[in-house]
Amino acid sequence: MTMQTPAASAAETIPLTEADIRRIVKEEVTKAFASNPASRRAAIIASKGTLDWAYPPLILANAAAAAGMQVSMFFTFYGLNIIHRDFEKKLKVDPVGNPAMPMPVPMPDVVTGMPGMVTMASKMMRSRFAKNNVATIRTLLDSARELEVRLIACQMTVDVFDYAPEEFIEGIEFGGAAAFMSEARRSEVNLFI
Amino acid sequence: MPTDIHVDEVVDARGLMCPMPILAAAKAMKLLEPGQVIKVLATDKGSLSDIPAWAIDTGNELLTSGTEGDALVFYIRKGEL
Numbered sequence: 001m002t003m004q005t006p007a008a009s010a011a012e013t014i015p016l017t018e019a020d021i022r023r024i025v026k027e028e029v030t031k032a033f034a035s036n037p038a039s040r041r042a043a044i045i046a047s048k049g050t051l052d053w054a055y056p057p058l059i060l061a062n063a064a065a066a067a068g069m070q071v072s073m074f075f076t077f078y079g080l081n082i083i084h085r086d087f088e089k090k091l092k093v094d095p096v097g098n099p100a101m102p103m104p105v106p107m108p109d110v111v112t113g114m115p116g117m118v119t120m121a122s123k124m125m126r127s128r129f130a131k132n133n134v135a136t137i138r139t140l141l142d143s144a145r146e147l148e149v150r151l152i153a154c155q156m157t158v159d160v161f162d163y164a165p166e167e168f169i170e171g172i173e174f175g176g177a178a179a180f181m182s183e184a185r186r187s188e189v190n191l192f193i
Numbered sequence: 194m195p196t197d198i199h200v201d202e203v204v205d206a207r208g209l210m211c212p213m214p215i216l217a218a219a220k221a222m223k224l225l226e227p228g229q230v231i232k233v234l235a236t237d238k239g240s241l242s243d244i245p246a247w248a249i250d251t252g253n254e255l256l257t258s259g260t261e262g263d264a265l266v267f268y269i270r271k272g273e274l
Binding site for chain 2: 026133147
């Protein structure tokens with residue numbers, strides 16, 4: 001009688017093909033995701049309506065969706081600007097009270113508060129983004145919708161700011177605080193921006 | 194970067210900034226079968242941390258990475274999910 005190591009006999013009795021291993025890995029990963037579905041969901045509030053602050057929520061939503069997460073974005077207060085059909089005109093940068101904003105020369109608020117400065121700062125920011133090949137807000141919105149990110153407009157602020165539903169881009173929903181909370185409690189990633 | 198890895202699809206994300214390289218990689222990966230490999234070229238330095246993180250989160254496997262000229266290059270094998 002010949003002696004066999006346990007490993008050798010196991011390999012003899014259960015020959016695993018690459019397809020078997022793939023199947024087992026798939027089953028285990030599916031099980032892991034099923035036991036914690038919240039790790040696959042993200043809820044993001046976008047509350048700011050300037051060009052610079054439109055970027056972080058959209059970039060994070062796209063990154064999450066690209067990583068296979070189900071993402072819901074709630075646009076509330078000034079954040080509604082991001083999904084307004086005229087978002088390209090509405091999203092601007094105001095240099096007043098923003099000492100972190102890069103300016104060609106340091107400027108006090110009395111100067112940055114002068115007429116035309118918002119237009120100039122917005123133009124500067126746009127060209128800086130374009131020069132660095134940063135995606136436009138339109139590209140990020142298109143890609144979010146393509147990746148089935150839910151875009152939800154806060155009904156209360158829509159009403160308060162007198163927006164009509166048709167003033168927003170295609171493919172958005174309307175919802176309230178409870179709708180967000182319902183999404184938030186089932187999402188491991190919750191961001192307020 | 195010389196390698197003998199068989200590549201099924203090349204994703205050229207050179208010049209694109211965060212999060213576009215990840216979106217391009219995810220889009221290409223969607224069309225492949227498990228076991229197939231994409232090669233991603235990127236110049237966004239954020240990709241150095243973004244692509245490996247994305248690969249882990251999506252159950253894909255980063256086989257190897259390096260540089261090719263001015264570009265960062267990543268070889269990623271599609272996982273089972």
